[in-house]
Amino acid sequence: MSEHNAAIGIGIGIGIGIGELARRADCKPETVRYYERVGLVDEAVRTEGGQRRYGEAAVRRLIFIRHARDFGFSVEAVRELLTMSDRPDMSCQEVDAIATHHLEEVESRLQRLEALRDELRRMVGQCAGGKVESCRIIEVLSDHQLCISEHDHGGADDLKHGPHS
Amino acid sequence: MSEHNAAIGIGIGIGIGIGELARRADCKPETVRYYERVGLVDEAVRTEGGQRRYGEAAVRRLIFIRHARDFGFSVEAVRELLTMSDRPDMSCQEVDAIATHHLEEVESRLQRLEALRDELRRMVGQCAGGKVESCRIIEVLSDHQLCISEHDHGGADDLKHGPHS
DNA sequence: ACTTGAACCTATAGTTGCTACAGGGTTTAT
DNA sequence: ATAAACCCTGTAGCAACTATAGGTTCAAGT
Numbered sequence: 001m002s003e004h005n006a007a008i009g010i011g012i013g014i015g016i017g018i019g020e021l022a023r024r025a026d027c028k029p030e031t032v033r034y035y036e037r038v039g040l041v042d043e044a045v046r047t048e049g050g051q052r053r054y055g056e057a058a059v060r061r062l063i064f065i066r067h068a069r070d071f072g073f074s075v076e077a078v079r080e081l082l083t084m085s086d087r088p089d090m091s092c093q094e095v096d097a098i099a100t101h102h103l104e105e106v107e108s109r110l111q112r113l114e115a116l117r118d119e120l121r122r123m124v125g126q127c128a129g130g131k132v133e134s135c136r137i138i139e140v141l142s143d144h145q146l147c148i149s150e151h152d153h154g155g156a157d158d159l160k161h162g163p164h165s
Numbered sequence: 166m167s168e169h170n171a172a173i174g175i176g177i178g179i180g181i182g183i184g185e186l187a188r189r190a191d192c193k194p195e196t197v198r199y200y201e202r203v204g205l206v207d208e209a210v211r212t213e214g215g216q217r218r219y220g221e222a223a224v225r226r227l228i229f230i231r232h233a234r235d236f237g238f239s240v241e242a243v244r245e246l247l248t249m250s251d252r253p254d255m256s257c258q259e260v261d262a263i264a265t266h267h268l269e270e271v272e273s274r275l276q277r278l279e280a281l282r283d284e285l286r287r288m289v290g291q292c293a294g295g296k297v298e299s300c301r302i303i304e305v306l307s308d309h310q311l312c313i314s315e316h317d318h319g320g321a322d323d324l325k326h327g328p329h330s
Numbered sequence: 331a332c333t334t335g336a337a338c339c340t341a342t343a344g345t346t347g348c349t350a351c352a353g354g355g356t357t358t359a360t
Numbered sequence: 361a362t363a364a365a366c367c368c369t370g371t372a373g374c375a376a377c378t379a380t381a382g383g384t385t386c387a388a389g390t
Contacts, residue, residue, distance in 0.1 A: 017386090019337060027377095029338080034377060049385045051338055060307070068306050072281060075376065085303045092300035096292045099302045103285040110278050116237055117275060120268040127261045135257035137264045138250045141233050142225070182357090184366065192348095194367080199348060214356045216367050240347065 015053035180218030
């Protein structure tokens with residue numbers, strides 16, 4: 001049996017360590033411990049010495065989480081998605097709602113980022129390469145009037161916060 | 166003279182308080198104090214009672230900062246831009262370099278966000294509205310193979326970190 | 331059995347750019 | 361004189377990790 005399990009990759013009574021788990025989901029051990037702390041992954045079985053050991057289920061769950069995070073879903077959204085994926089009999093309406101909402105946020109962010117890009121292009125395009133004194137970039141930054149779009153290309157925040165649930 | 170200054174908006178010996186300053190640059194007093202802490206704005210003159218008072222120069226500087234932040238420049242980038250705008254005789258090469266670099270980052274982020282949007286659209290579009298069991302969204306999240314783009318649509322980080330300097 | 335070195339443990343602080351308190355003091359207008 | 365509106369400092373919080381310090385355990389080789 002252990003040959004079979006070796007082929008699968010995880011022996012039943014043994015399991016893999018946190019490093020190997022992290023490698024399989026393309027993240028770091030710290031991230032896994034973080035997910036455990038915030039309750040996205042269950043507390044792992046421990047060896048006598050206190051080290052975490054994981055099985056196939058944990059690998060699948062972590063890959064799901066990392067993939068959803070890759071898609072930009074917030075940790076809270078991932079938590080909801082996980083809850084639902086644990087209940088296969090449920091209607092997937094809510095899953096769809098979360099994904100659709102997220103898509104909308106990504107689209108609105110895209111629009112604002114495009115406006116920002118246009119404004120930056122204009123700014124950079126107008127720099128004649130002289131002295132700071134007459135630098136178009138500095139001027140635009142000093143005077144909002146010089147922007148085409150009336151205020152708010154999304155703003156710095158837009159580039160920071162992930163779209164939530 | 167105080168009538169004239171009232172017209173300008175800031176009396177010479179008096180100055181405005183932090184609240185008024187913040188209002189003029191469309192931010193909050195806390196933000197101004199934060200900028201002071203990190204050295205983006207100078208320490209203000211204080212009243213006898215210890216309250217900050219500002220003049221026109223501070224208003225201009227803060228507006229510049231907020232505008233640059235609106236453009237998505239990081240605080241560190243803003244610091245450099247400020248240093249340069251303080252030296253009008255310098256060549257604006259470096260200004261241009263910062264802005265161009267920032268533009269490039271915005272553009273690359275846009276691309277990844279577009280890929281993400283496409284993937285999300287596909288995912289949402291394929292949801293047939295049945296049970297979670299057969300939910301296409303859950304499936305895609307469980308299995309990266311189902312993505313069109315080979316891995317890495319930018320990732321969650323992309324939606325969080327602002328583009329730096 | 332022993333030793334080495336990689337992997338692991340916990341707890342805590344740092345990242346970015348603010349924002350939000352708590353628990354006071356000051357200014358200004360009536 | 362008193363109240364409303366403003367301001368002060370210091371600290372903690374947000375998201376989602378990442379990094380570090382200082383120690384323990386595991387697995388493999390000799």
